[in-house]
Amino acid sequence: MRKFSKKIGFIGYGNMASSIIEGFTNSKVIKKSSIFVFEKRRMKAGSNIFKSHLLKPNQNFKTLFDIVFLCVKPQDFKSAIKENSRVFREGQIVISIIAGVSTNDIKDCIGKKVHVVRTMPNLSAKIHECITVIFYSRSLPKNFKKLIDQMFSLIGITIKVNKEDQINNYTALTGSGPAYIYYFFEALENSCKKLGIKNSNNRDIIYKMLVGSLELLKKKDGSIISPEKMRKLITSKGGTTESAINQLKRKKFNQVVNSAIQVAHKKSLDLGKKIK
Numbered sequence: 033m034r035k036f037s038k039k040i041g042f043i044g045y046g047n048m049a050s051s052i053i054e055g056f057t058n059s060k061v062i063k064k065s066s067i068f069v070f071e072k073r074r075m076k077a078g079s080n081i082f083k084s085h086l087l088k089p090n091q092n093f094k095t096l097f098d099i100v101f102l103c104v105k106p107q108d109f110k111s112a113i114k115e116n117s118r119v120f121r122e123g124q125i126v127i128s129i130i131a132g133v134s135t136n137d138i139k140d141c142i143g144k145k146v147h148v149v150r151t152m153p154n155l156s157a158k159i160h161e162c163i164t165v166i167f168y169s170r171s172l173p174k175n176f177k178k179l180i181d182q183m184f185s186l187i188g189i190t191i192k193v194n195k196e197d198q199i200n201n202y203t204a205l206t207g208s209g210p211a212y213i214y215y216f217f218e219a220l221e222n223s224c225k226k227l228g229i230k231n232s233n234n235r236d237i238i239y240k241m242l243v244g245s246l247e248l249l250k251k252k253d254g255s256i257i258s259p260e261k262m263r264k265l266i267t268s269k270g271g272t273t274e275s276a277i278n279q280l281k282r283k284k285f286n287q288v289v290n291s292a293i294q295v296a297h298k299k300s301l302d303l304g305k306k307i308k
Contacts, residue, residue, distance in 0.1 A: 044103035045071040055157040055187035089115035132303030162188030165202040204296035
């Protein structure tokens with residue numbers, strides 16, 4: 033995508049919206065002048081949008097938006113659509129990043145003939161390492177699909193699902209995934225304290241260790257080595273690493289992680305039911 037002339041409106045300006053906007057504008061393909069944000073909270077525009085483009089719900093504006101991103105909490109989506117009703121128009125693309133809320137629920141709430149696309153990106157959008165899961169309805173024109181694919185390719189990779197409810201599976205994994213990594217990072221930091229390691233660079237050390245370990249999984253052709261194979265390769269029999277892994281197994285580490293992801297998946301389903 034060399035040239036982008038569409039106008040984009042964002043309803044909601046939380047962490048995910050700001051990450052997507054930062055990724056878009058840093059790509060140099062989508063310009064700041066193309067992006068407008070509607071947010072009822074008092075917020076600073078930041079460096080990725082013009083101050084004059086940060087608007088209150090239904091504030092007077094002349095721009096006709098080709099694409100609208102819905103970036104609000106599931107429990108707030110109906111009120112957000114109602115408060116920003118003037119943003120929507122016939123034939124528009126509406127991209128939802130809302131967990132658990134179906135495309136039909138969004139269409140019904142908007143009450144206009146719009147094309148709703150459901151997605152689940154993650155915070156890595158700002159550094160162009162985002163995984164965006166996308167569900168396209170069969171009625172969506174091919175040129176719209178191509179446009180959306182090109183947009184999200186600016187901030188990372190895309191995964192297409194054929195059934196809308198499959199997005200809930202990815203929500204629990206790739207959507208919430210960064211938080212799991214950060215929580216593991218926290219646990220390693222706490223271990224440093226208990227070991228009496230008081231190096232002021234502990235956080236940098238752990239970060240380098242995590243990044244380096246993940247990079248070792250990547251082959252020259254870009255494919256990923258089996259993490260189990262790599263773990264066994266560096267685990268010496270009777271050594272310190274083996275004793276640590278065995279303790280994780282005794283504490284059912286895999287089951288705890290799986291249980292957490294299953295709970296997140298169930299929560300995604302429950303969110304959709306609660307708003308009906």
